[in-house]
Amino acid sequence: MVKATNLGFPYVGSQRQTKKLVESFWSGKISGDELKASILEIQQAHWKLQKEQGLEHIPSGEFTLYDRVLDTAQQFGAIPQRYQHLSPLDQFFAMGRGLQRAATESTEKVDVPAMEMKKWFDTNYHFIVPEFERDQEFTLQAPRAVEQFKAAKALNIHTRPVLVGPVSFLFLGKPGKGVDAFDTLSLLPKLLPKYIELLKQLEEAGADWVQIDEPILILDLQENVKAALDSAYKAIKGQTSLKTLVAAYFGRVENNILAIKDHVDALHLDLVRAPEELDTVLPLLNKDQVLSVGVVDGRNIWINNLEKSIALVQKAVAALGQDRVFVAPSCSLSHSPFSTSFETKIKEKNPELFSWLSFSVEKCAEIVTIAKAVNGQDVKAELAANASAVATRRTSPQTVNPEVRDRVAKIPTEAWKRPSPFATRREAQVKKLKLPLFPTTTIGSFPQTKEIRVARQQFTKGTLSQADYDTFIKAQTKEMVEAQEKLDIDVLVHGEAERNDMVEHFGHLLHGYDFTQNGWVVSYGSRCVKPPVIFGDVSRRCPMTIDEIVYAQSLTKRPMKGMLTGPVTMMKWSFVRDDIPANELCAQVGLALRDEVVDLESAGIPCIQVDEPAIREGLPIRRADWDAYLDWSVGCFRLSTAGVRDETQIHTHMCYSDFNDIFDAIAAMDADVITIENSKSDEKLLKIFESKEYTNEIGPGLYDIHSPRVPSVEEMKQRFADMLKYIPAHLLWANPDCGLKSRQWPETNAALANMVEVAKHFRAQHKA
Numbered sequence: 001m002v003k004a005t006n007l008g009f010p011y012v013g014s015q016r017q018t019k020k021l022v023e024s025f026w027s028g029k030i031s032g033d034e035l036k037a038s039i040l041e042i043q044q045a046h047w048k049l050q051k052e053q054g055l056e057h058i059p060s061g062e063f064t065l066y067d068r069v070l071d072t073a074q075q076f077g078a079i080p081q082r083y084q085h086l087s088p089l090d091q092f093f094a095m096g097r098g099l100q101r102a103a104t105e106s107t108e109k110v111d112v113p114a115m116e117m118k119k120w121f122d123t124n125y126h127f128i129v130p131e132f133e134r135d136q137e138f139t140l141q142a143p144r145a146v147e148q149f150k151a152a153k154a155l156n157i158h159t160r161p162v163l164v165g166p167v168s169f170l171f172l173g174k175p176g177k178g179v180d181a182f183d184t185l186s187l188l189p190k191l192l193p194k195y196i197e198l199l200k201q202l203e204e205a206g207a208d209w210v211q212i213d214e215p216i217l218i219l220d221l222q223e224n225v226k227a228a229l230d231s232a233y234k235a236i237k238g239q240t241s242l243k244t245l246v247a248a249y250f251g252r253v254e255n256n257i258l259a260i261k262d263h264v265d266a267l268h269l270d271l272v273r274a275p276e277e278l279d280t281v282l283p284l285l286n287k288d289q290v291l292s293v294g295v296v297d298g299r300n301i302w303i304n305n306l307e308k309s310i311a312l313v314q315k316a317v318a319a320l321g322q323d324r325v326f327v328a329p330s331c332s333l334s335h336s337p338f339s340t341s342f343e344t345k346i347k348e349k350n351p352e353l354f355s356w357l358s359f360s361v362e363k364c365a366e367i368v369t370i371a372k373a374v375n376g377q378d379v380k381a382e383l384a385a386n387a388s389a390v391a392t393r394r395t396s397p398q399t400v401n402p403e404v405r406d407r408v409a410k411i412p413t414e415a416w417k418r419p420s421p422f423a424t425r426r427e428a429q430v431k432k433l434k435l436p437l438f439p440t441t442t443i444g445s446f447p448q449t450k451e452i453r454v455a456r457q458q459f460t461k462g463t464l465s466q467a468d469y470d471t472f473i474k475a476q477t478k479e480m481v482e483a484q485e486k487l488d489i490d491v492l493v494h495g496e497a498e499r500n501d502m503v504e505h506f507g508h509l510l511h512g513y514d515f516t517q518n519g520w521v522v523s524y525g526s527r528c529v530k531p532p533v534i535f536g537d538v539s540r541r542c543p544m545t546i547d548e549i550v551y552a553q554s555l556t557k558r559p560m561k562g563m564l565t566g567p568v569t570m571m572k573w574s575f576v577r578d579d580i581p582a583n584e585l586c587a588q589v590g591l592a593l594r595d596e597v598v599d600l601e602s603a604g605i606p607c608i609q610v611d612e613p614a615i616r617e618g619l620p621i622r623r624a625d626w627d628a629y630l631d632w633s634v635g636c637f638r639l640s641t642a643g644v645r646d647e648t649q650i651h652t653h654m655c656y657s658d659f660n661d662i663f664d665a666i667a668a669m670d671a672d673v674i675t676i677e678n679s680k681s682d683e684k685l686l687k688i689f690e691s692k693e694y695t696n697e698i699g700p701g702l703y704d705i706h707s708p709r710v711p712s713v714e715e716m717k718q719r720f721a722d723m724l725k726y727i728p729a730h731l732l733w734a735n736p737d738c739g740l741k742s743r744q745w746p747e748t749n750a751a752l753a754n755m756v757e758v759a760k761h762f763r764a765q766h767k768a
């Protein structure tokens, strides 16, 4: 019989209990023992829930208090020296988030920073990057998988332990601080005996299957990495009676699969991302091997098309037989919210949309239904309900707006490009804006003070009227404009006081977006995000920013920048619909923004910034897919900004990553001015100007906004001087790295005052 299986469950809990418990522990409200006891209850509830739903392979060992890769590092003793003196729980969190603690009578003062955090493949989750010594020794300490397997067994629930695979673990790590570069995969022979020891412990505890996650299988891998995969699984094979399921997800495995396929009992493939791989992999399997088919999307929130999934699974069964197929989510469900049962508002206000949603708990039910259907059990009612929801979704006026479709289909070629080249536009802008050399500006937001947050809460609750809230926001905007004039900044912003979040704010003003109450997913550690949902064709409900920006402009003679969130970021930081191609959706958002940009211009706004902080993170995993992505994402940015006259200055802003590898695409966005995060990577970003020509104006960030620290004039002068080595003076702007909303006013004023002084200093120098 085909088995219903799962790869991982949202450990954060139905109501983010895990997050809350961990944070209570951090703030000293509960003890380590209390934390462990409460966490065990959550785990037990999750195992029971999955069992009741009818899953046959229920994961254990993937439940973490901070991060699974960090768990792995700690349990194999890959603990950098600076954390070694701490007790296990303190050590774990210190590695994840740093630890500062004053001395007590019995303990010394602790002050250690966190380890580096990196994005987990193309998800919005971030993992802790393991650090290794060149002569790293590994030990095996309190493995979570064994502990959790036993805890589930005590409840009479037989689980499938999940491990981070040895090759992914080493590959994703890096040489520790102060250690010269070396290939972390060279540590594999030392690590493998410990992995095998762990597998033996699982075997002794009574496990029969083990899931070993090797997500690096979907990367473009060098030969040495494939060789490491081959040798690792060859070494593990036959060491225990455990059956090994090696899981790849988030993309295509292509021929990386050849490195492991002869050494494992089962393979998991992400058939949501790469359905075509079923055909290529089936003929490769040996006669006893099992295929775990990931047909239910673990990354998104939409109902499965059961009919389609069943057909895929049946194809696998036809080739392999029922006993050699597992039905599974595409990846761990920890990337999906917990359950739609908490979405009472959507259920009440938009039952149709509700019927299209499926979070983790519902996804488990889908997996079970698919398995049952393939096994010939009666699931007619479930299939009928699913088919009708799928059908309404396809045709509902909520998802399809013929006007929007028509407009996208008929976008004229010239709409994708500003009418004049940059040189011509620059001339018109110089004339109109009359900016000094090295113009100063900020990225958009100013401190979201307690006062602002309280007013917003009262407004949301209904205790502050719309009129009073509007008056309050206007007063805030006025203060911010005055503050900028006092600082003598050249291009002003309205300060974004009215925005809680740069994506959600616009989502509320666009058709096609909705918002969940409890659709949380972990971003890193205990931090969760609740992305908006794009379910239908996108268009403007009304002008979105004109009133605020025009009001702000009315307060000053200096140019005011309109401030919008770009099409790619509007998508990337939302749960996007999966029923139309991404490029089409992006064009819809691009057109909605274009209307806003044109309206801002008509209202007399001279500069308009369209932020695209997420453009880099949307880059596909495989290089072969980059061009197609960059083509439409850059294209849609241009679509959103190209409707204006030459004299209107289009800005964009990017942050959060390393941009060098997409430099050409950034240039192709053809913004008149780009402000870009730089202060943390100094020379790295600038170096690229040696080899590439960037002809438009640019403001690499002069200081890091993530810290309350006020950068000195001297420090920023140095940075600015470095920039001048690479960038022609007439193109250079002075600005911070990113928006200032997470800062307080005192440090904001101080830092910006220094920044303006730096610009003036260089201006004077250049005149002389």
Ligand code: MET
Binding pocket: 443, 444, 445, 502, 563, 611, 613, 653, 655, 738, 739, 740, 741
């Ligand atoms: C993450 S990028 C933020 C850009 C936005 N305009 C702000 O200043 O907050």
Ligand SMILES: [Zn+2]
Binding pocket: 443, 613, 653, 654, 655, 656, 737, 738, 739
């Ligand atoms: Zn930013």
